[in-house]
Amino acid sequence: MKIEVEKNKEQIKIIPESEEDLWNLMLILKKGDYIYTKVFRDVSMKNSKRKERKPIDIKLKLENAEFQPLTGKLRIFGTIEEGPEQFGVKGRHQSGYISLGQEIIIERKEWDEKTLNKLKSSGPKGKALIIALDYDEYAISLITSLGVYNLESSSFYFSGKEDPNRENEIESALNDLVNRIIGYLSKERANVLIIAGPGNLKEILYDKIKKIVNNIKIIIDNVSNGGIAGINEVLRRDTIIEVLKEFSSIKAQEIVNEFMMLAAKDKEMIAYTLNEVYNVSKLGAISKLVILDKLIYSIDDKERTMAQEIIENAEKYRADVVIATEDSLVSPTLSNLGGVIAILRYKLPKKNY
Known part of the structure; x- marks a missing residue:
């Protein structure tokens, strides 16, 4: 991914170059971010009742982002904050796509180094x-x-x-x-x-x-x-x-297999469901984590916040973190376990969390 921090330090210019870039971009985007991009919209023409579909440059206040595998696109949705005045689009809801090779600008009050490094290190890991x-x-x-x-x-x-x-x-x-x-x-x-x-x-x-x-x-x-x-x-x-093994989809399967083995013989070495894993993450007890992406960009504020904090806590204590898509082979298993599983560093009776 090509990334450039603008002089005001509130804006970053990004050009995604792989599906992994789009995936990582989806993970770092937050509700309330501003995205400067080009979208297509049906707009009313001057002195005419008919509408035409035109490309327009807008500043979008983000509400949601959705990764679409194997399409080379990231779907975004929000409200138009700025746009061409002659079309009267300000305040309107708008969906659009971020495509491979497309330059966009993302605006946020503050960018932490961890997030920027995650974007800079993004790239295809192979197919x-x-x-x-x-x-x-x-x-x-x-x-x-x-x-x-x-x-x-x-x-x-x-x-x-x-x-x-x-x-x-x-x-x-x-x-x-x-x-x-x-x-x-x-x-x-x-x-x-x-x-x-x-x-x-x-x-x-x-x-x-x-x-x-x-x-x-x-x-x-x-x-x-x-x-x-x-x-x-x-x-x-x-x-x-x-x-x-460097592919996260395969790594996720390995961790799930290990989790299922421990579930059969040593349940104090595992945790699952959002609440359980959230609690053990605060203790720094997670060794390996697999979480479904849908939790990270859930429309439920509490669910999304817990999922994001789980990842932050796990990374803080250097756990192996794998984020699995809903299209992955492990998705059905993870869904049945509440969307997230953790293998612990040490035995931890459930009464302790």
């Missing part, structure tokens, strides 16, 4: 493409630091083993698959490709791709199934976790 295939089906998924997303999945329909056309059908299907994979690698700028499956199709696919692409890391892995089931199996493999 991986996974394909799991067998002779019946395949699936392609994308892993980013923000979550795991299914890009496409479908079935194969090959003739029987005795049919002379079978080999040609397989060859044609794999060639088509290679072209789509190459397209995804280019579009998403993935730097790791994982090819998995139970049979020899994965090796054939690997050989075809290797002839075309030589600037990314390719990993072959054995799993029991193709399709979505194969993707999920890949995500549980230690070898893959090692390669992708």
Whole structure:
């Protein structure tokens, strides 16, 4: 992310360059911030009853921000504080988008160094493409630091083993698959490709791709199934976790797995639900934290404030903090546990908090 602090020290100029930048921007934005940006709005034209959709420069008083994965956009909503007088837009509600490569100015009375450093250190942590295939089906998924997303999945329909056309059908299907994979690698700028499956199709696919692409890391892995089931199996493999451990989506899964193990044998080493985790965070007892992003920008002031204080307290005591999106694989588990879990540094009976 490109960031420049203006001379008055109340404004920062930002150009997000990756989805991770948009994600981090969403996390630092606060209700009441002012954003100078360009939006499209239907405005009345002079001496005319009709309206035209025009781009206008405005100063928006922020009410809410919403990250939209895989779109390259951050949706913002608020009230127009300043805008072109001839259009009479001041005081009107307005939604808009912050896109990759778009320059915006954010105004706040005071910017602390911690927030600025978080923005300055933002950037893409890598992407991986996974394909799991067998002779019946395949699936392609994308892993980013923000979550795991299914890009496409479908079935194969090959003739029987005795049919002379079978080999040609397989060859044609794999060639088509290679072209789509190459397209995804280019579009998403993935730097790791994982090819998995139970049979020899994965090796054939690997050989075809290797002839075309030589600037990314390719990993072959054995799993029991193709399709979505194969993707999920890949995500549980230690070898893959090692390669992708810097991605927060994978790290979140690791912490959730550890949490569930402790929940079964040592409940005094864990805390969950917003109230419990908030209380242990004030004691500096958190070692590892996973929290859903929806709590951080909740419309409920109390909920949002507690979530933000949990993160601040955890970071203060150097805990591992992972913020998971609602699209991540751990989201259902976290939701059932109140949206946030913590692994503690030491045993802490619940009566103590």
